[in-house]
Amino acid sequence: MRNAFKRIINYLLLIINSVGVSAQLKWTNVDSLYQPLPSSVHVFKTTDSLDGKPNIAFYVIADLKDKKLLFDADTTFKRRLTPAQFYQKNKQPLVVVNTTFFSFQTNQNLNVVIKEGKLVGYNIHTIPGRGKDTLTYRKVFGSAIGISKKRKADIAWTFTDSSLSYAAAIQEPMIPLKDSFIQHSLDYTLLSAASFEKWKMQTAVGGGPVLIQSGKIDITNNQELKFAGKAVDDKHPRTAMGYTKDNKLIILVIQGRSPGIAEGADLKQEARILQDLGCREALNLDGGGSSCMLVNGKESIKPSDATGQRAVPAVFIIKNR
Numbered sequence: 001m002r003n004a005f006k007r008i009i010n011y012l013l014l015i016i017n018s019v020g021v022s023a024q025l026k027w028t029n030v031d032s033l034y035q036p037l038p039s040s041v042h043v044f045k046t047t048d049s050l051d052g053k054p055n056i057a058f059y060v061i062a063d064l065k066d067k068k069l070l071f072d073a074d075t076t077f078k079r080r081l082t083p084a085q086f087y088q089k090n091k092q093p094l095v096v097v098n099t100t101f102f103s104f105q106t107n108q109n110l111n112v113v114i115k116e117g118k119l120v121g122y123n124i125h126t127i128p129g130r131g132k133d134t135l136t137y138r139k140v141f142g143s144a145i146g147i148s149k150k151r152k153a154d155i156a157w158t159f160t161d162s163s164l165s166y167a168a169a170i171q172e173p174m175i176p177l178k179d180s181f182i183q184h185s186l187d188y189t190l191l192s193a194a195s196f197e198k199w200k201m202q203t204a205v206g207g208g209p210v211l212i213q214s215g216k217i218d219i220t221n222n223q224e225l226k227f228a229g230k231a232v233d234d235k236h237p238r239t240a241m242g243y244t245k246d247n248k249l250i251i252l253v254i255q256g257r258s259p260g261i262a263e264g265a266d267l268k269q270e271a272r273i274l275q276d277l278g279c280r281e282a283l284n285l286d287g288g289g290s291s292c293m294l295v296n297g298k299e300s301i302k303p304s305d306a307t308g309q310r311a312v313p314a315v316f317i318i319k320n321r
Contacts, residue, residue, distance in 0.1 A: 080311035111206025146201030169199035242282025
């Protein structure tokens with residue numbers, strides 16, 4: 001009888017702990033730490049544990065409908081700058097946050113970047129095979145978040161090519177194509193059949209994988225091949241962007257690689273946070289040591305690199321007009 005009672009108590013405790021794990025994080029408005037801010041931009045912080053692990057995260061929410069705000073991107077050519085250097089280069093904007101994945105060897109973006117309606121960064125579409133597939137290549141379509149002239153946000157899967165002056169996009173992820181050609185040949189028949197259209201964005205930055213579609217968690221790593229094997233379950237610092245039904249932009253950064261202080265998040269945890277914040281669509285961006293968001297020049301999370309802010313080739317920016 002006593003053993004049966006203990007089993008019941010343990011079962012109830014398991015249920016209580018499970019509920020606690022899935023509970024939403026509690027966020028505190030910290031606008032006062034980052035003034036001056038317009039009434040359409042707010043900063044929030046949480047130190048609530050994430051599935052029982054130490055956690056520190058911030059997000060900025062900005063009203064896309066506010067015409068006094070300018071949503072922009074900036075990039076470099078064959079060099080990288082820290083977010084603080086981008087902040088000075090862009091005359092001290094409200095928000096600067098890292099975005100694209102990049103090559104340490106060439107310092108170049110590996111994702112699309114659109115600035116003032118012009119394509120200034122290109123996706124890397126060809127991924128060499130591994131193991132038995134070393135002589136084959138997979139062709140993928142990277143995801144990106146964009147903002148149109150009408151101040152509408154969109155997340156799509158894109159194709160970029162030097163022969164095009166614009167990014168072509170599709171609203172559904174595609175299974176990677178597989179062939180033995182190193183270069184990605186532009187097959188107009190394929191792109192047309194897959195409903196690729198001109199992506200009319202004023203500003204856009206790429207990353208991946210997509211985390212949320214139509215308000216539901218739907219991680220498209222199998223289509224985008226951003227992380228291999230069980231790497232999707234690894235906890236790291238994270239950067240992500242999404243938007244809500246009422247046209248609010250959300251930029252999330254999660255601190256990590258700080259044992260006992262902030263241990264980071266995996267992709268599912270990151271997606272769940274963004275879903276809880278009301279994102280209709282959301283996109284993972286470059287994380288790890290690159291994760292950094294400045295608000296009025298002040299850091300939110302602490303970058304995980306021992307040397308501080310990592311130099312990156314592209315950032316997303318919010319400015320006061």
